[in-house]
Amino acid sequence: MKPYVCGVDIGGTTVKLGLFTDAGELLEKWEIPTDTGDGGARILPDIARSITDKLAEKQITPEQVLGIGLGVPGPVSADSTVFRCVNLGWGTFNLRERMNELLPAIPHVAAGNDANVAALGELWQGGGKGSRSAVLITLGTGVGGGVVVDGKIIAGKRGGAGEIGHITVEPEETEPCACGKRGCLEQYASAQGIVRLARRMLAASDTPSALRAMDSFTAKDICDLARDGEQMALDIVDRCACYLGRAMSFVGCLIDPEVFILGGGMSRAGAVLTDAITRHYKEYVLFVAADTPIVTASLSNDAGIYGCAKMVLG
Amino acid sequence: MKPYVCGVDIGGTTVKLGLFTDAGELLEKWEIPTDTGDGGARILPDIARSITDKLAEKQITPEQVLGIGLGVPGPVSADSTVFRCVNLGWGTFNLRERMNELLPAIPHVAAGNDANVAALGELWQGGGKGSRSAVLITLGTGVGGGVVVDGKIIAGKRGGAGEIGHITVEPEETEPCACGKRGCLEQYASAQGIVRLARRMLAASDTPSALRAMDSFTAKDICDLARDGEQMALDIVDRCACYLGRAMSFVGCLIDPEVFILGGGMSRAGAVLTDAITRHYKEYVLFVAADTPIVTASLSNDAGIYGCAKMVLG
Numbered sequence: 316m317k318p319y320v321c322g323v324d325i326g327g328t329t330v331k332l333g334l335f336t337d338a339g340e341l342l343e344k345w346e347i348p349t350d351t352g353d354g355g356a357r358i359l360p361d362i363a364r365s366i367t368d369k370l371a372e373k374q375i376t377p378e379q380v381l382g383i384g385l386g387v388p389g390p391v392s393a394d395s396t397v398f399r400c401v402n403l404g405w406g407t408f409n410l411r412e413r414m415n416e417l418l419p420a421i422p423h424v425a426a427g428n429d430a431n432v433a434a435l436g437e438l439w440q441g442g443g444k445g446s447r448s449a450v451l452i453t454l455g456t457g458v459g460g461g462v463v464v465d466g467k468i469i470a471g472k473r474g475g476a477g478e479i480g481h482i483t484v485e486p487e488e489t490e491p492c493a494c495g496k497r498g499c500l501e502q503y504a505s506a507q508g509i510v511r512l513a514r515r516m517l518a519a520s521d522t523p524s525a526l527r528a529m530d531s532f533t534a535k536d537i538c539d540l541a542r543d544g545e546q547m548a549l550d551i552v553d554r555c556a557c558y559l560g561r562a563m564s565f566v567g568c569l570i571d572p573e574v575f576i577l578g579g580g581m582s583r584a585g586a587v588l589t590d591a592i593t594r595h596y597k598e599y600v601l602f603v604a605a606d607t608p609i610v611t612a613s614l615s616n617d618a619g620i621y622g623c624a625k626m627v628l629g
Numbered sequence: 630m631k632p633y634v635c636g637v638d639i640g641g642t643t644v645k646l647g648l649f650t651d652a653g654e655l656l657e658k659w660e661i662p663t664d665t666g667d668g669g670a671r672i673l674p675d676i677a678r679s680i681t682d683k684l685a686e687k688q689i690t691p692e693q694v695l696g697i698g699l700g701v702p703g704p705v706s707a708d709s710t711v712f713r714c715v716n717l718g719w720g721t722f723n724l725r726e727r728m729n730e731l732l733p734a735i736p737h738v739a740a741g742n743d744a745n746v747a748a749l750g751e752l753w754q755g756g757g758k759g760s761r762s763a764v765l766i767t768l769g770t771g772v773g774g775g776v777v778v779d780g781k782i783i784a785g786k787r788g789g790a791g792e793i794g795h796i797t798v799e800p801e802e803t804e805p806c807a808c809g810k811r812g813c814l815e816q817y818a819s820a821q822g823i824v825r826l827a828r829r830m831l832a833a834s835d836t837p838s839a840l841r842a843m844d845s846f847t848a849k850d851i852c853d854l855a856r857d858g859e860q861m862a863l864d865i866v867d868r869c870a871c872y873l874g875r876a877m878s879f880v881g882c883l884i885d886p887e888v889f890i891l892g893g894g895m896s897r898a899g900a901v902l903t904d905a906i907t908r909h910y911k912e913y914v915l916f917v918a919a920d921t922p923i924v925t926a927s928l929s930n931d932a933g934i935y936g937c938a939k940m941v942l943g
Contacts, residue, residue: 390917393779398917448786462883465707469778471885472762475917478882483875483913494915561797565879568792569776571785599797601808603704603712603789 317381320627321366321421324386324429324619325349327402330362333620334369337381337628339440344620345369355404363417382423384623385410386432390474395426398474425626429619431468431477433612434461436622437576441614446573450566451612452479452559454581457493458501458508462570468626480505482565484558503558506534506581513537513551522547538584552584553591560595567596567604578612585611631695634941635680635735638700638743638933639663641716644676647934648683651695651942653754658934659683669718677731696737698937699724700746704788709740712788739940743933745782745791747926748775750936751890755928760887764880765926766793766873768895771807772815772822776884782940794819796879798872817872820848820895827851827865836861852898866898867905874909881910881918892926899925 319342322333326349333344347365350357362385370377387410389400395411411424427435434451443449447466453459458480462469469476480501481494488498490511502508510533517526524547525540526532540548563575577589589609597605614621633656636647640663647658661679664671676699684691701724703714709725725738741749748765757763761780767773772794776783783790794815795808802812816822824847831840838861839854840846854862877889891903903923911919928935 460883464778464783465781467779469884471918472887472921473885473917475881475885475915476883478885478915478917481915482879482882486875486913496913496915561800562879565796565876566883567789568796569774569790569880569883570783571787571789571792573786599800599810601789601792601795601810603787603792604785607786 317379319375319380320624321380321383322620322623323362323383324432324623325358325362325388325403326429327351327388330358331616331620332362332365332369333617333624334373335624339624339628341617341621343369343373344617349403351402351404354406355400358403359413359417363414366418377418377420380421382425382627383414383418383421384432384626385414385424385426386429386619386623387426388429391426391428391470392472392474393470395424396474397426423627425623427468427470427622427626428461428474428477430459431461431463431470432622432626433578433618434463434477434576434622435468435625436614436618436620437578437612438463438466439625440621441618442576442610442612443574448570448572449574449576450479450570450572451576451578452563453579454504454506454577455579456506458505459579462572464570464572479562479566482562484561500558500562504555504581509534509537509551509555509581512555516551516554517547520547522550524548534581538581538587541587542584549587552588556588556591557595560592561599563592563596563609564599567600567607571604572607575607575609576612577609578618582611631693633689633694634938635694635697636934636937637676637680637697638746638937639672639676639702639717640743641665641702644672645930645934646676646679646683647931647938648687649938653938653942655931655935657683657687658931663717665716665718667718668720669714672717673727673731677728680732691732691734694735696739696941697728697732697735698746698940699728699738699740700743700933700937701740702743705740705742705784706786706788707784709738710788711740737941739937741782741784741936741940742775742788742791744773745775745777745784746936746940747892747932748777748791748890748936749782749939750928750932750934751892751926752777752780753939754935755932756890756924756926757888762884762886763888763890764793764884764886765890765892766877767893768818768820768891769893770820772819773893776886778884778886793876793880796876798875814872814876818869818895823848823851823865823869823895826869830865830868831861834861836864838862848895852895852901855901856898863901866902870902870905871909874906875913877906877910877923878913881914881921885918886921889921889923890926891923892932896925
């Protein structure tokens, strides 16, 4: 009997850990700091120690644990090879092999990119519950994405799948994205991106806006004003939603998923954003995929540990 | 022992059939006309009779046949439901159930969209042989596409996956696509699309071109002139390749396939087209997927029957 599973979501600042039953119940979650010193060499040993301690505390033996799922902020291939994790200081190595050295009593290790894993978590127990395929789009500091088809993460040959934020939606863009390209979705639809878009649109028009009186403003300020019905803010949200809807229409034509799930801080803007996205999505997508629901993520920061556990359960 | 498989590629004019060994060898192929009368009601009975006759001729019993794979020119879901096949006169029904009534001795029936099935065929025995994931883009009368990941077709919730030809690559387009939207890849990269693009570019410039002296010209004329080094023809091919490379970059960001396979008549243009596509693809795709090879399909019109057989073999 192996009735337990560990989910481990490794971020640049903290590692989130969760102990689950094999039925998908989260028994306990906790965090440890991410030690990025020495090229991130202590991160996996710290995780192994924390799991060992937690199991001892709970009087669970390693043999009762079906496996460990790891979510990583960078590309991961289907065989658990991580290619580069700038935020952790990691180069290229096989995560399963390293964890097997550290915790040989729990040999089953699965790994995935954090955004892909979050998509799996939201499909399993969150906003996409009950579906078999979903695409998660995370509107945060950047724009991340995860693709799950038939209950399985699409990782990509080099772990590059799900990079929806780097789809080119504006070929005429002159400013570079963090990735080095120009016109990426992330440049308009991340928390920073919509602020940049707003500054541009404000500079190019005379439409009055409460944003003009602010020294600096955030994505939340824009969305709040749009919800209050301010025309300029509505125009900014609409432009952002147009780029999102366009990129999502590419996904619709290519994958035809059961559901789109919006996550990340900006998804809390609610209907003012999702209604505009839906309108633009329908404008660009092929008829067959026009009615795909667009829902909001519901697991928040726990999506990663849920998805990690689900990778192990298969 | 069930050492045989039938592949059946149903087109609007002819049905192509193939008898394969379970090792993937094509033993014999033949064709029958597609009878689209009476809402296509006779198509499946004709196929069942043709298979029965061929097996009798070869002294193969139905019990020796592992199954039948069907490729269909329209959306097909993973459970073999066909939604609408305008070219065949078909509405919505389950292909497996109907074939089971007609040929109960061969109960295993798999079905897929023709472009998706062709992608599977090319991955199995054609241009993508040896890979596990591939995206096929067929440049013919229209622009079709098929997505295979981990050896399996991505069909989509409503059979709408792989519709690369209807990705919006030019939001500013004023003329409508056959699908009713504007700015679809197909409007620039199908055989008709590149001719339309050429007429527009010729009208907007004074660059000399042999095309100007022709009453009418084809995609092949444009590609031939480009291969001969004519600047105007090269500019037209480059613009078409820019749209293709852009759409393929979306695929790269989303799926990160092992290989892209170009099929259809226009793919015979060779290096003059693929080199230009590669250049534009690299310009738009995220670094991680920049080196994905772009190869040419090799099974030509047989890709469909190969893919149909492979659907059955799994």
